[in-house]
Amino acid sequence: MQTFENFDLRRELKQRNRKVYGMIPIARKPDDSWISIPIVMAIGKEEGPVILAEACAHGDESEGTEGIIKTFNRLEPEKMAGTFVGVPALNLGAFAQMRRYCDYDFVPVDLNRSFPGNPKGSITLAVGDYYTENILKKADAVISMHGGGNYLYLEPVTLYQNYGDEISERSRAMAKAMGFDALWQNNVCVPENGILDEIAYSYGIPAITAEIGGQSTRIADRRKENIEKISDGMLNVLRLWDVIDETILAFDSQYHVEMEYLFINHGGICTPQKLGGERAKQGETLAIITNIFGEEVDRLIAPFDGIVIGYWAYTVCQPKSWVYMLGREVEV
Numbered sequence: 001m002q003t004f005e006n007f008d009l010r011r012e013l014k015q016r017n018r019k020v021y022g023m024i025p026i027a028r029k030p031d032d033s034w035i036s037i038p039i040v041m042a043i044g045k046e047e048g049p050v051i052l053a054e055a056c057a058h059g060d061e062s063e064g065t066e067g068i069i070k071t072f073n074r075l076e077p078e079k080m081a082g083t084f085v086g087v088p089a090l091n092l093g094a095f096a097q098m099r100r101y102c103d104y105d106f107v108p109v110d111l112n113r114s115f116p117g118n119p120k121g122s123i124t125l126a127v128g129d130y131y132t133e134n135i136l137k138k139a140d141a142v143i144s145m146h147g148g149g150n151y152l153y154l155e156p157v158t159l160y161q162n163y164g165d166e167i168s169e170r171s172r173a174m175a176k177a178m179g180f181d182a183l184w185q186n187n188v189c190v191p192e193n194g195i196l197d198e199i200a201y202s203y204g205i206p207a208i209t210a211e212i213g214g215q216s217t218r219i220a221d222r223r224k225e226n227i228e229k230i231s232d233g234m235l236n237v238l239r240l241w242d243v244i245d246e247t248i249l250a251f252d253s254q255y256h257v258e259m260e261y262l263f264i265n266h267g268g269i270c271t272p273q274k275l276g277g278e279r280a281k282q283g284e285t286l287a288i289i290t291n292i293f294g295e296e297v298d299r300l301i302a303p304f305d306g307i308v309i310g311y312w313a314y315t316v317c318q319p320k321s322w323v324y325m326l327g328r329e330v331e332v
C-alpha cells in the first residue's frame with residue numbers, strides 16, 4: 001500500500017504492466033489521521049480503455065467493495081490492453097462507520113445525490129469533487145456499485161442509460177455484460193439529481209449502476225454468490241471493452257424493467273409477503289404493516305403486474321417511506 005501525494009491517473013498509466021494500490025489523502029481528521037480515497041489499479045501491458053468501478057458511495061453497501069477487491073485480484077496486467085481502476089470504498093468514512101452517510105459532515109450528505117461534489121463544500125462533497133475531477137473524468141466507462149445496505153434487499157439489477165444515443169447504446173451493452181438478470185432502464189437524464197451515472201453521462205462517459213444484495217443476505221450463502229456475480233460481471237465488462245482478450249459472455253435470462261418505488265402511509269413492523277424476484281399480480285399484497293400490538297395498520301398492494309426487485313428488509317419501517325421497488329417488465 002502506498003500514499004499517492006498529488007495523484008495523477010494519466011501519469012500512473014504511463015508505467016504499464018503492473019498492479020498498484022494505495023490511498024489518496026484528501027484532508028486531515030482531528031486525530032491527525034487522513035480522510036482518503038482508496039484506489040486499486042491493474043494497468044495492462046498494452047494501452048487501452050480505462051474502466052472505472054467504484055463502491056460504497058453509500059457506506060453500508062459493501063458488496064461492491066468486496067467485488068472490486070476480488071476483480072482486482074483476478075486480473076493479470078500482462079494479458080490486458082487497458083486498465084481497471086477500482087475505488088473499493090469512495091465514502092471511506094461512512095464505510096468504516098457502517099452507515100450510508102458519513103459522520104464527518106455536520107449535516108448528513110448523500111454522496112450519490114451530490115455529484116459532481118463541491119471542492120468548497122463539506123468533506124463528503126469535497127471527496128465527490130475529487131473523485132469526479134481526477135478519476136471519473138479520466139475514465140472511458142464507469143460501473144457504480146450499490147446495494148441494499150443495512151435496511152434493504154435488492155435483487156441483482158443493473159440500471160443503464162436509455163436516451164437513444166451512442167453513449168446509451170454503450171451503457172446498455174455494459175449493463176448486459178454485467179450479467180445481472182434484471183436490466184433497469186433510465187429514460188430521463190437529470191444531472192441535477194446528483195447521481196453518478198447521470199453526471200457521467202453528461203460528460204459523455206457510458207455508465208451503469210449495478211445494485212445487489214444488502215446486509216440481510218450476508219449470513220446466507222448469498223454473500224459469496226453476490227461477490228462472485230459482481231466480479232464475474234466486471235470481468236465481462238472488461239471483455240466488452242477489449243481490455244481482456246476473451247470472448248464476451250451473453251446471458252439469455254435477462255429482462256428489462258421500468259422501476260416504480262411504492263410507498264406506505266404508516267410505519268410499524270413490516271412483513272414482506274413477496275420476496276425478491278417473485279412476481280406480483282395487480283391487487284396482490286406485497287407487505288403488511290402492523291403496530292406494536294400486532295394490529296394491522298397498513299397494507300401495500302401491487303398497483304400493477306410486476307417483479308419484486310427490492311424491498312425493505314429491516315423489521316421496522318417508517319411512515320411515508322417506500323418499502324418496495326416493483327419492476328414493470330418492458331420489451332426492448
Ligand SMILES: [Zn+2]
Binds near residue numbers: 058061112145146147
Ligand atoms: Zn447506494
